[in-house]
Amino acid sequence: SGATSGGGGGGKIGIDHPRADSDFWNSYIKYVPQMAGELKVNLMPATNSQNDVAKLVNNVQALVGQGAKAIVMAPQDTGAVANLLQQLENKKIPVVTVDTRPDKGKVYMVVRADNRAYGTKACEFLGGKLGGKGKVVQLQGALSSINGRDRSEAFLECMKTRFPGITVFSEPTEWEGSKAASMLQTRLEQNPDIKGIYMHAGGVHLAPTLQTLKQKGLLVPPSDPKHIFVVSNDGIPQEYESIRKGDIDATVSQPADLYAKYALFYAKAALEGKTFKPGPTDHDSTIIQLPNGLEDQLPAPLVTKENVDDKSLWGNQVK
Amino acid sequence: MTTLSAPPPRMRLARFRDLTLVPVIVILLVVGAFLDPTFLTAGNLTNVLQQQAAISLLVLAEAMILIAGKFDLSLESTVGTAPAIAVMLVIPASAGGFGIGLPGALVIPLALLIGAAIGAFNGFLIIRFQLSAFIVTLAMLIIMHGFLQGPTEGKTLFQLPDSILYLGSTVWLGLPAAIWIAGALFAAGIFGLAYLRLGRALYAIGGNADAARAAGIRVDRVLYGVFILGGTLAALAGILETGRLGAIGNNQGVGWIFMVFAAAVIGGVSMDGGKGTILGALTGVLVIGLVQNILTLIGVSGFWQPVIYGAIILVALMISRIAGGKAQD
Amino acid sequence: MTTLSAPPPRMRLARFRDLTLVPVIVILLVVGAFLDPTFLTAGNLTNVLQQQAAISLLVLAEAMILIAGKFDLSLESTVGTAPAIAVMLVIPASAGGFGIGLPGALVIPLALLIGAAIGAFNGFLIIRFQLSAFIVTLAMLIIMHGFLQGPTEGKTLFQLPDSILYLGSTVWLGLPAAIWIAGALFAAGIFGLAYLRLGRALYAIGGNADAARAAGIRVDRVLYGVFILGGTLAALAGILETGRLGAIGNNQGVGWIFMVFAAAVIGGVSMDGGKGTILGALTGVLVIGLVQNILTLIGVSGFWQPVIYGAIILVALMISRIAGGKAQD
């Protein structure tokens, strides 16, 4: 290719962002150039595939055409990238995927927190607060997203095995606030004794949930018997704000900063020819072996009133 | 000399054509009551109305635009963009605003103005340049959504001035204000399109624009008015939705437009212009709202929900076709 | 008495109306080359063509349907559903199939058959029951997507028989097979709509269905044919896309249909029927493909991409309007 090669350790890194319509991903997108500066990687201008795997393929092909020597991407559809990964493997271009684990095709490293663990953590928290009985609602994302499915399945599985006394209503919201509000409102009308809510995405579900609870007069402190326990998922500043106010009770912090940092870290390492082995790392995480590569499982802490002011949480670092 | 002495039965039936979906609504009410005891409670039905209030304003706008023989897809983007830009003009930069800091009381007028401006720009391209309304408003849908994503950089706007939350979240005389507002606007629409010259002009333009022009109707001016009114209603829908949800997400309104068309058309509004009523469109909204509510209540698996939902649209369409008696376009 | 002597200038110009977007394409090529050195390489242009191959088949299908005066939104769902169902009929239950286990060689014919069946069902509702094509195919879009999500429970199918992967991933004479296939089908479409009796019948039907019937054209039969052909082409697009991506995701094809319409209309196909050519539609696809490629290459921020993208659609639309000389509908 006719691209000029920049400085740094061995070539340019191409990066594709998966979507631009959620707070979590937007934080990630913001961290990327910052981390690139810190890690001194030669990063190409990012592309954005807007949650469309066909666009992802086009974008990556273009990046490779422009001389990318390593690719960082976050395929929201983990199956449909198999061919792309094959092509990249043929061209000896290492791939780091963020947030999702491709079903097929070689990857150098998967950087993600365990989405099943999110669901389990939320279940454990709600189950404990409710004392193992009552009704809870989970506001799902889109059913076609692997992360949404992982959270949902793990949540349901944990409820079934550990808290069989709890009834779960699952509402597919397609990541839409409007659907979330309507479905929650309807469900609360039908079952006024609902005591817990698990939201798959704080960015889109938080405000509609609070607004719905407020209208019903259910937005009361945890000390009040009418209180509904709410667990969110993402770790954006607004969630922390609500935890501090007592409007919601917990959230699972997806490490947007660590995603960006370690994605670039491993991409750079790949270009430098480094290799990794399964086992604990120096950054509180574990690398596990996958059939098609390795996965670094980053920590995803549950944030409650107790640790909400922890400065190390990425949500407390955004201004 | 001829056979036309008595008003033929078909003509009398025409009056009831607006109401072809009423039996469907009745069936849905009965089926819903049967499937879930919560369904027929005042609380649940109020919820249904409140949930449909915002989208119903889009249906009102689209019905008028369709009757005038045009098309507007971009309404769905206006639902998010108009209030978002208005809010960003008001809130401080630290909360995600532009840092211009206009007074908070201006946020509603600003949002409506932005909606009107989007409508006017659509009208300008479609009327002045005679471009295809479908593609112009499709492009505007994409562009306007970009104008929501770009300045917010994809973030949800959480810190909103109270004024914009008020309408969508307050209660007047025991009913959410949004229901009153939508009800009043529909009443005005039903009345205006049936009893005002300007309203009738929409039918004339949609039915045969040349004939309307020959009859002295200022076709272009009326069409501009309809697009501007449409944009304004979409902005108002956005304000109500913002109040209901308490924040402006990045995909507020996204994906609504298909439902809007479905509601209008099963309610008897023709995609070819000149035909249909606002009352019919309202029954279309209600059918869709009730179907969604019932599907939520009985908890159909999310994967199969679209199939049932689509099938019900088809059935409603058939009923509206059979009762309406005429081919649809 | 008449002016038959010299072919008047307007007629000659009309021939070039199909090509109004050619200057736009040339400008895009020049601008692209200027902005990024990779752009004008054979590799990149091949990529553009391959990336557009599948969607271009939808544009071909939609252009024919539009010319015949109808509408099909559901094509985008067929892109995912037809190959997915075909694959599930073939692969074992352990890989996400139905466990019926038909022979793997059947998967392509099956997918095409499913596409044809969806088209036929659309045609049945629209022609037989005279329902609104827009809403019928909108409902079918929703339903068919449900038929992809339901059986797969939202999961991606990635254990595919080799036969379905072949067409979308192989290379013939140095070019991806998908490009050859799309090229051949476009050539057939250009020829067929210009020179075949059946092709001309589409124009007659779209221009005035009653007159076409009175001229002895079997309108209903031709329309059925167009819908079936449309569904089949969409299924083929799905097969190519499946081969390109190596798996069938739950969103395959979702969101394409707007781009399909945009491509057809900026390429000069009228939403009102009876106007436009397949060659024009092809130039529309190329414009959209080049714009997407350039935006990707220069790395415009994802937030603002839609704005630029939509604006370019508007500009192309204006050029096509000015060069075409007639109001668009």
Add this chain to the structure above:
Amino acid sequence: MKNHVEARNVVKRFGPTVALNGAGIAIAEGETHALVGRNGAGKSTLVSILTGLQPADEGEVLFSGEPAPALADRDAWRQRVACVYQKSTIIPALTVAENLFLNRQAAKGATINWRALRARARELLETYEVDVDAQALAGDLTVEQRQLVEIARALSFGARFIILDEPTARLDGPAIERLFARMRSLREQGVTMMYISHHLDEVYEICQSVTVFRDARHIVTRPVAGFPHDELVAAMTGEATASYESRARTPGDTVVLSGEGLSLGGRYSDVDISVKSGEVVGLAGSASSGKVGLAETLVGLRKADSGTVTVNGSRVRPGDVPAAMGAGLGFVPEDRHHEGFVPLLSVGENATFPIARKLGRYGFVSPARRRAKAGQLIRDLDIKTEGPDQPVGDLSGGNAQKVVFARALVDDPTVLVVINPTAGVDVKAKQALLGAVENAVERGAGAVVVSDELDDLRICDRVLVMFHGRVVKDLPRGWTDHELVAVMEGIED
């Protein structure tokens, strides 16, 4: 006497076509002024300029010596002129009442009182003796009823100047008489009128002076009185033209078209008809006689409730136009805009659809052969067009009708059914079209001519007269006008 309306040196171009080339007209206060000319002479174009629908490229329009209002000021135009346009301005989805009072349903800003509006509409329809329900949807009316509604609307404005562009092309005898009575009384009230028609006898009957346009130019303006008929025709056509002489012939023995026991609810009942090769059968009858419905059944546009249609010895599936055409039928439908042509497609293509399969093999249509065939039809029927590639939508009304005719004749039909064949067609074209029917019959075809025009019926070997859905009389050649009209009106049994 001063001029109420005047247009001077008007030029109007449509692309390469010059529709008006420095033409003008001057209409004196209170007169009924005829404008005549061949199809495509520019008459309707002048109408659209005189009513402010289109701007002229050059020239000026004066009302009572004052310059015409700005194009945008529709209200001012409507005060000065009311018009029955050649193209329908009825809005099908609205009721008759609303169409009559379009954009004046109520005072500006006031709410509409529908009951009062219907009453006003009924009154208006009664005044003009238009027998339609004010509440009916205009789209459900027959072509004729729609035309009557348009006329009633134009006359009801109270404008001092009224233009009627071929109002009688779709009316039957009594309706024309009623229209003329109305026009006379308006003239007595001092209303100025411009009247366009291809029926020169009407011009002589109702008008005081006449202007002739030819090839987009003004040729002559003269008082009607003392303007000999053949001189008028010569002014229009630019050459001496003899009136049409129908030809004599003896019909053959083979029956090429027959209908047996045909009934269609509300339209006609128990009709038998048979047409022999080499025979022209007329089908006449005044409004609602059912003749058009019957003809449409014969060609397959409608399905009869009972009875059979046989074309060339083979039973045709009811309601199947392609089958009828396949059996050797060609036809001209009643409403050319509705069923006659595809406006966006070319003259050549519209004219050759029925023979597309013969213009090439394997489903292929050779554009060259199509163009050649179309060129021949254009010459045969003297169609005024830029050429075979011009869209029919751009042709003048009469020339579009000729294209529809060309389509009917293109496959050398053995049976020809023509409904109102000469509606809106100029004198010379009318001769060409009637001649074409007779030529086809001389080649051995049988023909059905459905019309109220006595001129059209004169070429028939016999005329079947229908009344209220039944055939009441079979008149052989040699009837007198009076006799035929009497049967049609049901005056004589």
